[in-house]
Amino acid sequence: MKITSRLALNQLIRNRRRTAGTVIAIALSTALITAVMCFAASGIDMLKNALGEDFNEYGGVYKAMVFVPAFILTILIGSMSVSVISNIFQASAADRIKELGILKCVGGTSRQIKKTVISEGLWLSLAGIPTGLIIGAALGYAGVKIAGGYIDDIVEITRSIVMRRFDLDLVFSVKIYSFVLASAFSLMTVLLSALRPAKQMSRITAVECVSFGNTQKEKAGKISGNKFRKKLWGIEGELGARNISRNKKAFKPAIRALSMGICLLLSTFGLASQLRDIEKYMRSDKDLLMVDYTSLRNEGYNKETGRREDIILHPIDAERYNAINDKLNEFGDFKVYGIGGNKDSYFVKADSASFTPGAKDAPGMLNEMGEMEFDMVSLTDELYRSICKAAGVREGGNILINTYTFNENGEKKEITPFSGTTGELTLVTPDGKESSLEINGFLDREDIDEWYFDYLNRAAVMVIVPGAEARSFQWLCEPGEKENEFTEYARSVMDEYYPILSDDSYADQGFSVRISRENTMVKAVNVMLVLCEVLLYGFVIMLSLIGFAGFISTITANIRARSKEFAVLKSVGMTGRSLRKMLYSESMYCTLEAALKGTVIGTLIPWLINLSIRNAFPVKFHMPLYMAILSIGIVFAVVLMITFIEVRKMKGQSLIETIRMDAVR
Numbered sequence: 001m002k003i004t005s006r007l008a009l010n011q012l013i014r015n016r017r018r019t020a021g022t023v024i025a026i027a028l029s030t031a032l033i034t035a036v037m038c039f040a041a042s043g044i045d046m047l048k049n050a051l052g053e054d055f056n057e058y059g060g061v062y063k064a065m066v067f068v069p070a071f072i073l074t075i076l077i078g079s080m081s082v083s084v085i086s087n088i089f090q091a092s093a094a095d096r097i098k099e100l101g102i103l104k105c106v107g108g109t110s111r112q113i114k115k116t117v118i119s120e121g122l123w124l125s126l127a128g129i130p131t132g133l134i135i136g137a138a139l140g141y142a143g144v145k146i147a148g149g150y151i152d153d154i155v156e157i158t159r160s161i162v163m164r165r166f167d168l169d170l171v172f173s174v175k176i177y178s179f180v181l182a183s184a185f186s187l188m189t190v191l192l193s194a195l196r197p198a199k200q201m202s203r204i205t206a207v208e209c210v211s212f213g214n215t216q217k218e219k220a221g222k223i224s225g226n227k228f229r230k231k232l233w234g235i236e237g238e239l240g241a242r243n244i245s246r247n248k249k250a251f252k253p254a255i256r257a258l259s260m261g262i263c264l265l266l267s268t269f270g271l272a273s274q275l276r277d278i279e280k281y282m283r284s285d286k287d288l289l290m291v292d293y294t295s296l297r298n299e300g301y302n303k304e305t306g307r308r309e310d311i312i313l314h315p316i317d318a319e320r321y322n323a324i325n326d327k328l329n330e331f332g333d334f335k336v337y338g339i340g341g342n343k344d345s346y347f348v349k350a351d352s353a354s355f356t357p358g359a360k361d362a363p364g365m366l367n368e369m370g371e372m373e374f375d376m377v378s379l380t381d382e383l384y385r386s387i388c389k390a391a392g393v394r395e396g397g398n399i400l401i402n403t404y405t406f407n408e409n410g411e412k413k414e415i416t417p418f419s420g421t422t423g424e425l426t427l428v429t430p431d432g433k434e435s436s437l438e439i440n441g442f443l444d445r446e447d448i449d450e451w452y453f454d455y456l457n458r459a460a461v462m463v464i465v466p467g468a469e470a471r472s473f474q475w476l477c478e479p480g481e482k483e484n485e486f487t488e489y490a491r492s493v494m495d496e497y498y499p500i501l502s503d504d505s506y507a508d509q510g511f512s513v514r515i516s517r518e519n520t521m522v523k524a525v526n527v528m529l530v531l532c533e534v535l536l537y538g539f540v541i542m543l544s545l546i547g548f549a550g551f552i553s554t555i556t557a558n559i560r561a562r563s564k565e566f567a568v569l570k571s572v573g574m575t576g577r578s579l580r581k582m583l584y585s586e587s588m589y590c591t592l593e594a595a596l597k598g599t600v601i602g603t604l605i606p607w608l609i610n611l612s613i614r615n616a617f618p619v620k621f622h623m624p625l626y627m628a629i630l631s632i633g634i635v636f637a638v639v640l641m642i643t644f645i646e647v648r649k650m651k652g653q654s655l656i657e658t659i660r661m662d663a664v665r
Contacts, residue, residue: 026128034136266602340470397440410614
């Protein structure tokens with residue numbers, strides 16, 4: 001074994017606590033990377049099994065969907081690991097600078113000094129990486145099991161509403177390349193972490209090392225006091241603040257580790273809060289049973305006009321959806337009513353409508369061709385008559401739903417787009433043919449139940465047209481305790497009109513028939529959001545543990561390196577209680593500085609993410625105060641506990657022995 005490797009191994013054995021902290025940090029970093037790799041491998045296998053031969057055709061796209069997020073997570077883990085582990089090596093090198101200086105005095109070269117520090121990294125990797133691989137495989141297995149349970153729930157919920165066969169099974173998959181890549185990346189992380197302190201130590205002269213015992217270039221200067229600080233902590237707090245100002249490089253790694261912890265916690269709480277807001281927005285107040293018919297459509301664009309053109313293969317006419325509604329109502333005990341729509345078959349020319357002030361400029365009101373999206377709403381006869389009565393419109397008339405709901409920069413807004421003078425709209429087909437649609441009345445929110453109004457209000461322009469054909473139609477009811485019986489009855493009714501002859505009727509027959517809860521898709525999305533939240537918390541907790549491991553190692557090395565300073569303070573009359581108070585004040589000052597930096601960055605990250613979220617959902621950014629207090633409180637508690645443990649170790653140390661050991665160290 002080379003002398004540099006022996007010196008490195010001897011140093012690790014002598015400083016077991018710091019060695020343990022470094023090994024833990026390396027193991028956690030490796031474990032996270034391994035877990036991410038296992039997730040990616042399991043996800044690819046799930047897609048292969050679900051897609052079959054289609055995976056070969058689009059395999060590159062699906063792999064990118066899985067491996068790109070995995071790569072981003074790996075880079076994030078590596079970046080934090082390099083910062084934390086580099087801090088540990090920096091503290092270790094500063095702690096043993098006299099030893100390295102003596103090595104130079106007896107003929108050691110700068111290259112050997114550099115190799116000694118790097119050899120420490122290799123020895124630590126030998127212990128940390130295999131441990132991390134084992135822990136990572138266990139974490140990956142547990143994570144895949146948890147995620148698999150959620151995916152099973154999603155599949156179970158979604159089977160009743162998808163238009164094709166839907167089957168996903170996430171099973172833990174171990175690939176050799178997962179361990180090879182995780183090991184290689186972790187080793188590279190450790191070597192990069194050790195490289196900077198190794199270069200710094202190799203450049204210091206022997207005289208500097210032996211004479212001063214540190215790498216700090218002290219500058220004489222007056223450090224101003226602070227009356228509030230002195231009143232809060234006393235002279236001990238003032239000394240602690242001056243120590244931090246004097247030894248900024250020594251405290252910088254600890255502050256950085258704490259800032260990362262606070263930043264991660266705040267970012268996680270902020271993102272989780274936005275996920276819950278999305279879930280709340282999508283949640284339905286009612287839980288109706290829905291019998292749904294949807295025709296396949298061929299989507300495309302008209303070559304001459306450039307308008308979107310959808311060809312509906314099997315539209316449902318008024319005679320049929322009313323007949324089905326009558327059949328379903330024969331079950332008795334509760335009312336069944338139907339609502340359908342025919343979207344994108346027509347567009348509305350903007351100049352044919354009388355807008356209220358500002359309505360024409362509302363987001364999404366006009367498409368790229370200056371026209372409005374149009375949905376021709378169809379209702380079952382009984383429901384249509386009740387809405388005519390509520391809106392005060394004669395039967396047989398067309399009713400304009402005079403409300404437009406849109407999302408403006410994360411805020412849900414609702415306007416009345418058309419004036420009461422609008423009596424006619426000009427419809428235009430994708431090929432450019434125009435026709436007129438008479439408007440006989442208006443339906444406002446206050447006219448009917450709010451939930452039903454929101455269910456109808458789905459496009460820029462919506463007109464209830466009696467007897468209109470529909471691409472999709474839903475029959476809704478509240479069967480209560482008779483849900484199972486009614487479901488079987490509804491299946492038999494739909495089989496009379498639209499028999500399902502294959503497992504993929506939507507593709508094979510051109511239509512689908514589904515019987516499910518109206519909010520089933522919302523439930524599936526909510527399960528996905530909960531899954532994302534669980535994985536996010538688990539990931540951040542592991543990253544925070546890496547940061548705290550680095551903080552523990554840095555503080556331990558810092559206190560050990562200052563043993564002579566503490567002994568001198570005791571020799572001039574400072575009591576043990578005052579010394580402990582000074583150290584606690586230092587920890588508090590470090591945490592306060594870290595809290596300031598971490599809070600700013602931890603708030604900025606979810607705010608930036610919200611900029612994209614608010615484009616899709618009316619969810620504005622907000623950081624609940626209790627979350628910020630909880631995040632900072634957790635870090636303060638951990639810091640106080642670590643400081644308490646380290647201070648407790650100082651009790652009973654001999655003053656003379658401490659000075660003597662520092663002289664020979």
